[in-house]
Amino acid sequence: MDKTTGVYICTGCGIGDALELDPLKELVSDEYGISICKDHPFLCGKEGVELIKGDVEGEGVNTIVIAACSGRVNYDVFDFGPDKIVERVNLREQVAWCQPPNEEDTQMLAEDYLRMGCAKANDTEPPVPFQAEEEYSKDILVVGGGIAGMTAALDTAKAGYRAVLVEKEAGLGGFLAKMKKRITMPYKELTDTGADALIQAVEEHPNIQVYTSSTVEKISGGPGLFSVEIKTENGSASERVGAVIQATGWVPYDASKLEHLGYGKFKNVLTNVEMEQMAAAGKIKRPSDGKDAKSVLFVQCAGSRDPEHLPYCSSVCCLVSLKQATYLKEQDPEAVSYILYKDMRTLGQAEDFYRKAQNDGNIFIRGSVMQVGESGDKLFVEAEDELLGEKVRLEELDLVVLATGLVPASKPEVTPMIKAPADAEDADEDGMIEVLPDSGFFANSALNLEYRQGPELPTLKYGFPDSHFICFPYETRRTGIYSAGCIRRPMETAKALDDAAGAAMKAIQCAEATAKGIAVHPRAGDMSFPEFNMQRCTQCKRCTEECPFGAINEDEKANPLPNPTRCRRCGVCMGACPERIISFKNYSVGMIGNMLKAIHVPEEDEEKPRIVAFVCENDAYPALxxxxxxxxxxxxYVRFIPVRCLGSINLVWVADSLSRGIDGLLFMGCRHGDDYQCHFIKGSELANTRLSKVSETLDRLALESERVKFVEVGITDYYKIPEIISEFMETIDEVGPNPYKGW
Amino acid sequence: MANYDPSFAREVFQNVDFGEEIKMCMQCGVCAASCPLSTEMDYPPRQVFTLIRAGKREEVLNCNSIMLCTSCYTCKVRCPRKIPVVDVMHGLAHYALKQGFVPRRQPAVFGREFWAQVYKLGRIDEKDLPRRYFFSEGLVAGIKGTLDFMDVGLRMLLHKRMKLLPERKIKGIQSLRKMLDKAERMGKGGAGA
Structure with missing residues (x-):
């Protein structure tokens, strides 16, 4: 594209009071040969915007550098259409507002930012959205026909999109159909499950294709272009869909591991699932002799919140026991239910049902089971009563019900093994090692994705497919594949309905955005995508292995096969590539390299060190x-360069900076580890790993490793910024100036 | 090892004023934390409710907690389950006395003496009431209690809050007694009943 660049400097908001304008304008024309450079006291006002629009029309300006406030504000005001390049230089928040006015260093800072902005604008091309050759599908595949799956399919269909529902059992309904009653809003009484009506609505809806007794054999392609092979009862079917919702639900925790609670030893010790099925079938009886149960004890947290079994709380078992105690009261008002709990957890309005159960006269005991035993034909339980402060014995019990927790259907019973890499420490005799949960090879078969990084969704440590359920619910580590219901986290039916609707909306959004060639999440609307200069590829596989979303497949020669619709545009591949062959139209290794070159590095005797800070756009930059x-x-002395994700940082930038005389490099990114906050899941972790190996580069340059530092900065950590920077400046002071200055 | 026996809980639900409200207790302990007298009590209110559920009849009806309640109402105001804790405590106190449980030297004794004096004189004799209360547990306890309160008594004399001579009956004591009799017939019996 032939560029006509215009630079516009705003002097409002204190920028004009802090800086001298003439040197800035001279720099633009002298160093970058840009003749159009104007200032305005209120650039985001109507007049200011008209000034720019006038130049766009009159002078043919198509590349606009706006030196004013942060790019995070007024982006709608400075939008001149998709064919115009707009580059924002942050002279307000990161110069005028954080530096003393009219000082030499402040002026130099502003000049460097303006240079970097001009350099970046120079290298930016307007992105062209990706368009596949094949036709895009906007149908939604739902895997799993329980309450979440059926609702997701129904909501999709009601929104005007075709849904394909695959269920492995012969009939729809999942656990919902096996329940007697359910507790839902407003949590005052038991309500009907509504399973029959829901199943009927799904089966009769013209826009839903239901496959029962079927499994997904293979999913290939990417969002908008998934092709799905379904193995049906007596044959096969294939579908093309735009997005996928996994709602494969849960399985009860294996009670045979709970022998210490009497399961398997005494006939009258049941799980809550068995109790539910017995209640649904008719009466609550003693399995040993078929007599009606009169006295039942519920053991809460049976195997839950126990490091030996399920370490987490399943959040529904308390309500389930309250429900089953209510069944018993309905069957026989004289019957007694004891509920032995660690903590009653009835979330939100469900507290009302707890009140109801208390009012019904059920007896709540806080404590833990010491022994379950049999005396005569009745059971007894000995427990430590925490509130009474002594050991108690409950006798004459007809049934003991173990409230077992929920395990995601994706969690394998036995962790799969793979061949260990040569340097692995935990490998067994055969050289095999356990697969980590966040690998695509961990989870139970449900989707059978044809992805280089494995056939299933990577999961978190307990086996739930990854989803940052506060910030980004339903999102998984595979673009266009969403999780809903108990596969995502343990939940009751009311929450499963919300989940289903949310995931359906996400899936539809994905199918629509993909068809337009734009990114969905978290860079919603981004039109750029990575382009590979394949002539120079060395088949090193780093991009295919490190992509957090499995977007890049591999051919048999290890050439990367990108799937642009799976891409979230984080640039982790760009950071990984040692040959630097991956770039975006508006983000590339060369572009940042040129921005680094644009920084004016003073001579050593001027005693003005220069620090470059690469800053994650998602959290650290807003904090700044x-x-x-x-x-x-x-x-x-610090120059901030925003990056899409720290994972997109190519180590060549470190070498570039240090060889130019930059004294130190700071990397400000998101928290990583188990409670990561990285928007691209692994970006900041990868950056940290790569940086830990950067000492090699530093050794080659004969430099100190303290010059490079990684800090975790959350969006709420803004108050730590001055401290982080002054600490780093002290380190740099100690290490001394970069010997490469002036080379 | 104690056995859980729901029969005492049923007894309380049926016979004690507000007894059934105990069902709603979720053992959060706000009442215990709010009670100004919980340090003096055998069991704080929360634990009284646990004991009822566990079927510990003797412990509950014999404990001083139900007698010590001063009706400050903090627990009732704060209870997240809206249990009228004060009323339950009074209900339990009445029930315990009715069942023949003899309170130890406790507000119940004080209440009984207070009531007797009001009935007799229509007012309180500031010398006589403490004397009867202190000596209710014997001579030694009586002397000790009296000595402990000597400076209070002297200051009351100094400020003319207490006479040296015995108090006389109020005017119209007969009418007051009629009112008190009627009140007693209407109610379920107070601490002096």
Missing amino acids: DMAGIKRMNWSP
């Missing part, structure tokens, strides 16, 4: 803006 808004101060 926030610190600016709060008028915090920090060293004027």
